[in-house]
Amino acid sequence: MIKRVAGALLTALAIGSVATAPASAVQLKADFTGIVALSNCSGSVVRPPQAKDTDPALVMSNGHCVKLMGANEVIRNQSSSRTFTLLSGANGSSLGTLRATKISYATMHDTDVSFYQLNQTYAQIQQRFPSFRPLTMATTHPTQGAAIQVVSGYWKTIYSCNVDGFVFQLKEDVWTWKDSVRYTSACNTIGGTSGSPVIDGTGKAVAINNTGNEDGGRCTLNNPCEVSQTGQVTVRQGINYAEEIYQIPACIGTGNQFDLTLPGCTLPR
Structure with missing residues (x-):
């Protein structure tokens, strides 16, 4: 699901809550600062x-x-x-x-x-x-297995889980995202959590929460699928994803202005 709020939404959710991770996940200490x-x-x-x-x-x-x-x-x-x-x-x-x-x-x-x-x-x-x-924006690739927290300002909720792995291509409807982060199941993010920073144990933002497979559909809207380097398609119903940001600081120059011609910048132009 592309996790912004669209239209009417049930709001019977706790405010200022923490969605806890399983016992195997390391508990971090992110809050709502920033x-x-x-x-x-x-x-x-x-x-x-x-x-x-x-x-x-x-x-x-x-x-x-x-x-x-x-x-x-x-x-x-x-x-x-x-x-x-x-x-x-x-x-x-x-x-x-x-x-x-x-x-x-x-x-x-x-x-x-x-x-x-x-x-x-x-x-x-x-x-x-x-x-x-x-x-602070991270400048290194996230680590598989790392404890992370997804901090939603819309819902004032913090989700705690781990990096389950990385996806070569994540496809949803007409969009394709590269080298996406896959969460363990404890980060059961919902509509309104789109754009939440994913924070690791250093306190830095390492990724940005964006979607998840709601209904078990294959590569459709609200149902992204994973595509491997060999073209194999995997569907993981109920699993959610984020997009890495470590490469983006290379595209930001003097005065915090985006310059896509800078060395090392790989953002689409």
């Missing part, structure tokens, strides 16, 4: 390792949280005034509202990401909200 809620999705304020305090801050979410994009569509530097509710602490208390000036980058081709540039720098947000800190 997490945001969108109108239909989740997200986070993220900081590439090379960013400065004086750079405009970035909010990371899914491409499909902007809209259901074409299979090869890429959005660059599109004006936006979208707002985000900034959360904090163990219970996801609201600190205030952040506002975008543009969509710096968004796509559903090869991956499923969006980055909004805000109208304030990291330092200015910190000045407004002393408890704020952004999530």
Whole structure:
């Protein structure tokens, strides 16, 4: 399922809750610091390792949280005034509202990401909200078996599980995503968790939650399938997935601006 909220949704869910992992999973200590809620999705304020305090801050979410994009569509530097509710602490208390000036980058081709540039720098947000800190973006590939937490700002819920493995190609309807993260079953993410950061034991964002197979369908909307390098198709009903982000900081240059011509940048253009 592409996990944004679409239309009416049952809301009998706990707020500020934690969806626990099985006993074999290591319990991490992520909270809602740096997490945001969108109108239909989740997200986070993220900081590439090379960013400065004086750079405009970035909010990371899914491409499909902007809209259901074409299979090869890429959005660059599109004006936006979208707002985000900034959360904090163990219970996801609201600190205030952040506002975008543009969509710096968004796509559903090869991956499923969006980055909004805000109208304030990291330092200015910190000045407004002393408890704020952004999530640092990882620059190394996630590790199989690693304990992770998926932090949803929309539902104020934290899911704990492990990285079960990686998918050569994840296909859903017209979209194909490469080298996706597959969760163990404890991360039973739902609509509204789209765009949630996946946080590892270092406290860094290593991936971004985006979909899962709801009904056991084969490569259809709401029912992604796994395709191996040899073309074998596997369907895992009830299992959910995320898209890696370790390669994205290489595409972000001076002033937190996306530059797809930078060395090492592999994002679709």
